[in-house]
Amino acid sequence: MTSRRSFMSGSAALAALPFISTRVTRALAAASRRKLGFALCGLGSLSTRQIAPALQKTANCRLAGIITGTPAKAARWKAQYGIPDKNIYHYENMHRMADNPDIDAVYVVTPNAIHLDNALAAAEAGKHVYCEKPMEISVARCRQMIDAVKAAGRVLGVGYRLHFEPHNLECVRIARSRDFGALKLIDAHFGFSIQPGVWRLNRALAGGGPLMDVGIYCVQATRYLTGEEPVSVSASLTRGDDNRFAEVEESIMWQTKFPGGALAHCSSSYSAAPAGYFRALAERGGFAMDPAFTYDGIRGTRSDGRPIDYPNIDQFAAEMDDFADCIANGMPTRVPGEEGLRDVQIMMAIYEAARSGKSVDL
Amino acid sequence: MTSRRSFMSGSAALAALPFISTRVTRALAAASRRKLGFALCGLGSLSTRQIAPALQKTANCRLAGIITGTPAKAARWKAQYGIPDKNIYHYENMHRMADNPDIDAVYVVTPNAIHLDNALAAAEAGKHVYCEKPMEISVARCRQMIDAVKAAGRVLGVGYRLHFEPHNLECVRIARSRDFGALKLIDAHFGFSIQPGVWRLNRALAGGGPLMDVGIYCVQATRYLTGEEPVSVSASLTRGDDNRFAEVEESIMWQTKFPGGALAHCSSSYSAAPAGYFRALAERGGFAMDPAFTYDGIRGTRSDGRPIDYPNIDQFAAEMDDFADCIANGMPTRVPGEEGLRDVQIMMAIYEAARSGKSVDL
Numbered sequence: 262m263t264s265r266r267s268f269m270s271g272s273a274a275l276a277a278l279p280f281i282s283t284r285v286t287r288a289l290a291a292a293s294r295r296k297l298g299f300a301l302c303g304l305g306s307l308s309t310r311q312i313a314p315a316l317q318k319t320a321n322c323r324l325a326g327i328i329t330g331t332p333a334k335a336a337r338w339k340a341q342y343g344i345p346d347k348n349i350y351h352y353e354n355m356h357r358m359a360d361n362p363d364i365d366a367v368y369v370v371t372p373n374a375i376h377l378d379n380a381l382a383a384a385e386a387g388k389h390v391y392c393e394k395p396m397e398i399s400v401a402r403c404r405q406m407i408d409a410v411k412a413a414g415r416v417l418g419v420g421y422r423l424h425f426e427p428h429n430l431e432c433v434r435i436a437r438s439r440d441f442g443a444l445k446l447i448d449a450h451f452g453f454s455i456q457p458g459v460w461r462l463n464r465a466l467a468g469g470g471p472l473m474d475v476g477i478y479c480v481q482a483t484r485y486l487t488g489e490e491p492v493s494v495s496a497s498l499t500r501g502d503d504n505r506f507a508e509v510e511e512s513i514m515w516q517t518k519f520p521g522g523a524l525a526h527c528s529s530s531y532s533a534a535p536a537g538y539f540r541a542l543a544e545r546g547g548f549a550m551d552p553a554f555t556y557d558g559i560r561g562t563r564s565d566g567r568p569i570d571y572p573n574i575d576q577f578a579a580e581m582d583d584f585a586d587c588i589a590n591g592m593p594t595r596v597p598g599e600e601g602l603r604d605v606q607i608m609m610a611i612y613e614a615a616r617s618g619k620s621v622d623l
Numbered sequence: 624m625t626s627r628r629s630f631m632s633g634s635a636a637l638a639a640l641p642f643i644s645t646r647v648t649r650a651l652a653a654a655s656r657r658k659l660g661f662a663l664c665g666l667g668s669l670s671t672r673q674i675a676p677a678l679q680k681t682a683n684c685r686l687a688g689i690i691t692g693t694p695a696k697a698a699r700w701k702a703q704y705g706i707p708d709k710n711i712y713h714y715e716n717m718h719r720m721a722d723n724p725d726i727d728a729v730y731v732v733t734p735n736a737i738h739l740d741n742a743l744a745a746a747e748a749g750k751h752v753y754c755e756k757p758m759e760i761s762v763a764r765c766r767q768m769i770d771a772v773k774a775a776g777r778v779l780g781v782g783y784r785l786h787f788e789p790h791n792l793e794c795v796r797i798a799r800s801r802d803f804g805a806l807k808l809i810d811a812h813f814g815f816s817i818q819p820g821v822w823r824l825n826r827a828l829a830g831g832g833p834l835m836d837v838g839i840y841c842v843q844a845t846r847y848l849t850g851e852e853p854v855s856v857s858a859s860l861t862r863g864d865d866n867r868f869a870e871v872e873e874s875i876m877w878q879t880k881f882p883g884g885a886l887a888h889c890s891s892s893y894s895a896a897p898a899g900y901f902r903a904l905a906e907r908g909g910f911a912m913d914p915a916f917t918y919d920g921i922r923g924t925r926s927d928g929r930p931i932d933y934p935n936i937d938q939f940a941a942e943m944d945d946f947a948d949c950i951a952n953g954m955p956t957r958v959p960g961e962e963g964l965r966d967v968q969i970m971m972a973i974y975e976a977a978r979s980g981k982s983v984d985l
Contacts, residue, residue, distance in 0.1 A: 445874055445895035448810050448888070454906060495857040497982070499884050512807055514878045514888045522861050526810070526876045526888040533807035533904040534926055542895040544816060564896055618982035620859070 297585035298325030300348070300364045300388070302355070302379045303371035304334045307393065311556060312368060313342065315577030321585035322578075325363045328355055328379070355379070359386040366391055366584070368420075372466040373473060377402045384413040391584055393420040395477050395608065396601030398468025403605050407598040418584045418594045419601035421481060425579035427571035428550060428559045429485070432541070435548055436486045441564070442544025444487055444523045449479035449539035451554050452512070452530030457505050462531075470509030472608055475537070476529030478554045480604050480611075482539045483517060483525040491517035491525070491607060493622050496615040503532065515611045517623075659947035660687030662710070662726045662750070664717070664741045665733035666696045669755065673918065674730060675704065677939030683947035684940075687725045690717055690741070717741070721748040728753055728946070730782075734828040735835060739764045746775040753946055755782040757839050758963030760830025762971060765964040772960065780946045780956045781963035783843060787941035789933035790912060790921045791847070794903070797910055798848045803926070804906025806885045809848055811841035811901035813916050814874070814892030819867050824893075832871030834970055837899070838891030840916045842966050842973075844901045845879060845887040853879035853887070853969060855984050858977040863894065877973045 299322055301308045316324040326348030327338050335349050348363055358364050367383035369376050369392040376397050380390045390410050396419050397403045410417035423429045436444050452471055460466045461474055484490065496515035500506050512530035519525065538551035546564035553559060556576060561569030580596070587594045607623060614621040661684055663670045678686040688710030689700050697711050710725055720726050729745035731738050731754040738759050742752045752772050758781050759765045772779035785791045798806050814833055822828045823836055846852065858877035862868050874892035881887065900913035908926035915921060918938060923931030942958070949956045969985060976983040 441896065445892055446812065446814070446876070446890050448812060448890065450808065450810060450902075450904070452808070452904070493859070493980075495859065495878070495980070495982070497855070497857065497878055497880050497886060499880070499886060501884050511884075512886050514808070514886045516857070516859055516876045516878060516888065518859055518861070522863050522873075524859060524861060524874050524876045524890060526878065526890055528808050528810065528886060528888055530807055530904070532906060534803065534906065534908045536902075536904055536909065536926075538902075540812075540898075540900075542812070542814070542892070542898055544894060544896065546896045547898065564898075618855075618857070620857070620980035 296321055296323040297581075297588060298323055298363050298365045299391070299581065300326035300328055300350070300358065300367050302328040302367050302369045302383070304329045304331070304338060305370065308370045311577050312370060313338075315575050316581065318575050318578040319582045319585070321589070322581045325365070326350065326358070326361070328352060328367070352379070355382040356386050358383070358388060364388060365588075368581075369393060372460045373468050374398045374466050377406050380406045380417070381409050384410045384415055387413060387415065389415045389417070389584075389588060391418045391420060391581070392598075392601065394601060394604070395468070395473045396598065396605055398473070398605075400602065400606050400609060403598065403602040407602060410598065416584070416588050416594065417598040418587075419596045419598060420580060421596045421600065422576035422580045423478070423481065423554065424485070424595050425574075425583055426559065426576050427574065428561050428569050429553070431569050431571065432548055432550060432561060433485050433488075435563070436541060436543070437488055439543070441546035443521065444541055444543045446542040447483050447486055447523060447525040447539060449482050449525065449527040449553075450529065451475040451478045451537035452528070452533050453535040454533065455505060455531040462505055462509055464508035467509060469608065469612060470506070470511070470513070471529040471531045472510065472513045472611060475554070476513060476527065477604055477608065478537065479527035479529060479539065480607050482553065483519070483527065484603070486539075486541055487519045487521060487523050489519045489521055489523070490603065491623050492520055493518050493620050494607065494610050494614050495620040496611045498615045501532065505531065513611070513615065515614065517607075658683055658685040659943075659950060660685055660725050660727045661753070661943065662688035662690055662712070662720065662729050664690040664729050664731045664745070666691045666693070666700060667732065670732045673939050674732060675700075677937050678943065680937050680940040681944045681947070683951070684943045687727070688712065688720070688723070690714060690729070714741070717744040718748055720745070720750060727751060727950075730943075731755060734822045735830050736760045736828050739768050742768045742779070743771050746771045746777055749775060749777065751777045751779070751946075751950060753780045753782060753943070754963065756963060756966070757830070757835045757970065758960065758967055760835070760967075762964065762968050765960065765967050769960040769964060778946070778950050778956065779960040780949075781958045781960060782942060783958045783962065784938035784942045785840070785843065785916065786847070786957050787936075787945060788921065788938050789936065790923050790931050791915070793931050793933065794910055794912060794923060795847050795850075797925070798903060798905070799850055801905070803908035805883065806849055806903055806905045808904040809845050809885060809887040809901060811844050811887065811889045811915070812891065813837040813840045813899035814890070814895050815897040816895065817867060817893040824867055824871055826870035829871060831970065831974060832868070832873070832875070833891040833893040834872065834875045834973060837916070838875060838889065839966055839970065840899065841889035841891060841901065842969050844915065845881070845889065846965075848901070848903055849881045849883060849885050851881045851883055851885070852965070853985050854882055855880050855982050856969065856972050856976050857982045858973045860977045865894065867893065875973070875977065877976065879969075
């Protein structure tokens with residue numbers, strides 16, 4: 262197959278045609294730019310229900326390949342998305358992607374503790390890496406991933422879809438604008454009641470419980486709302502006597518201080534009814550989002566009664582298109598590996614604080 | 624003046640009339656029962672705007688007297704409420720109430736650190752004591768108050784108005800009924816931006832900052848919703864560089880574990896915009912109240928979409944009528960001194976946890 266990249270990225274050739282205006286030239290260049298070919302690595306629920314459908318809605322990306330350990334899934338995806346056999350891999354032969362120009366990037370959607378192995382294989386094959394959150398289960402493994410993708414000269418992004426979500430972005434704008442004065446307090450929660458038997462309850466695969474899985478959204482919210490890094494954390498957790506929680510925490514709560522004076526208290530649970538929200542209070546007002554972290558239906562209100570109301574977008578499509586844009590334009594992504602690493606550092610500190618019963622400095 | 628008590632409490636005489644049914648007898652006895660005569664001790668904003676107007680709405684209480692250190696206030700209240708001179712006291716001559724049968728109970732509404740002195744004087748004068756929250760500024764002082772009122776053979780109540788508030792009571796019912804399963808998580812906040820120069824910012828008078836003043840409502844909520852006592856607490860606070868907070872904390876957050884497995888995280892602030900709410904999550908649903916702690920306008924929602932919606936009542940009138948009923952019927956109050964003591968114990972542990980950076984067992 263001819264390299265689509267060398268063929269389609271011919272904006273220079275288009276620009277040479279003197280009768281086409283600059284604006285039209287740019288539009289044509291963008292339209293003709295080769296779409297970023299993603300291979301989805303791990304075909305679980307998130308890939309099946311969210312990411313693959315989202316890829317169909319992207320402007321600059323396409324579903325180019327898959328990596329799966331389950332032949333039945335490979336057959337199903339091949340049929341559904343018309344993926345050629347040569348673009349279907351399993352975990353043991355991912356390195357062969359090095360010879361496959363259809364695949365530009367690998368979106369890692371496997372259990373948390375496998376992210377590093379998948380990312381290393383992708384980077385060694387010369388592919389960009391987009392990694393679901395949490396990035397990995399330890400700080401050291403996050404660092405390894407960052408180093409490997411960097412050494413390969415490729416781009417690493419972490420799947421923080423809410424960095425592209427209009428309601429959350431508006432909350433960031435409100436907080437940073439100081440329209441209501443300095444931010445003083447944030448509370449946040451994200452949790453649901455988990456089904457038994459899933460990998461998320463396996464410590465070796467998940468690295469932790471609800472904190473790693475959904476509490477991370479609260480860690481993120483406190484960071485993007487303040488625009489700061491927390492300086493200390495204290496925490497408590499429960500395990501209950503439920504069989505589901507033999508290996509990971511049932512519920513966890515933590516509180517963080519920010520250098521600008523804001524305080525945040527958060528919780529996450531695998532045993533409470535589904536809920537995900539945050540509320541931020543500043544000196545003269547505030548805002549709340551409920552639900553705050555869902556794929557759609559996100560809604561918010563301001564203390565002055567104005568709604569925070571935007572059309573819901575496909576957050577996965579937005580994050581992948583942005584990743585493609587960043588690569589195409591040589592711009593840094595707003596969700597680099599360092600962002601994923603930072604959250605894992607904080608979550609490890611939260612676990613340490615819960616274990617020790619002491620405040621942990623960050 | 625003849626003792627109104629000996630005259631009006633003649634239900635035995637009424638019951639002796641054979642042609643009056645028992646029901647009518649009881650109604651007449653209740654109607655004729657002498658109203659509990661309250662003396663308000665401390666005529667600040669709360670007494671002026673809430674408690675005195677509430678007394679006019681009570682069924683079983685009346686504003687019988689005042690204790691104030693400010694002659695101008697005495698004159699104003701005398702004119703407004705028709706209080707006879709003989710029922711007007713200042714702090715130095717409160718002991719003379721012993722000879723005044725108009726006054727049955729003293730409602731202590733002074734700054735926190737003066738509650739004990741006022742309560743001791745009232746008890747020594749043979750009066751029942753109803754004390755605003757927080758009960759006092761230390762555990763030892765709460766115990767002294769309990770012991771003194773007990774030794775005087777009188778009843779001690781603490782002004783926890785929300786124990787009589789329908790929305791909060793319904794939340795307690797929902798939580799205890801386990802309609803949504805076991806309670807797993809509570810978050811709560813109460814705070815406002817304080818004006819400079821008030822006694823609440825004076826450590827000697829207030830004993831602490833927003834925690835003592837309004838955070839106590841969150842401590843209460845976590846206790847009445849779970850129906851349990853917390854087993855441990857960790858906490859953090861800020862002071863900022865605002866002149867208002869030279870002596871007390873600006874904001875504080877704390878997290879408590881309950882023996883049944885529920886976790887609670889709360890905050891309180893003197894620098895954030897006014898807000899007071901709680902949210903409780905159980906296994907299969909939950910409920911939220913916002914506002915939760917106000918004098919009126921309290922509203923709640925359940926996760927099944929049903930509102931928690933009751934007529935707003937005068938909470939102060941309700942608490943005082945209940946206190947009068949308890950005294951008249953020899954029944955224990957639901958807000959005894961021990962309840963006030965417990966919150967002060969917990970708040971002292973919260974401050975200790977914030978100071979030490981360590982979890983404190985309760």
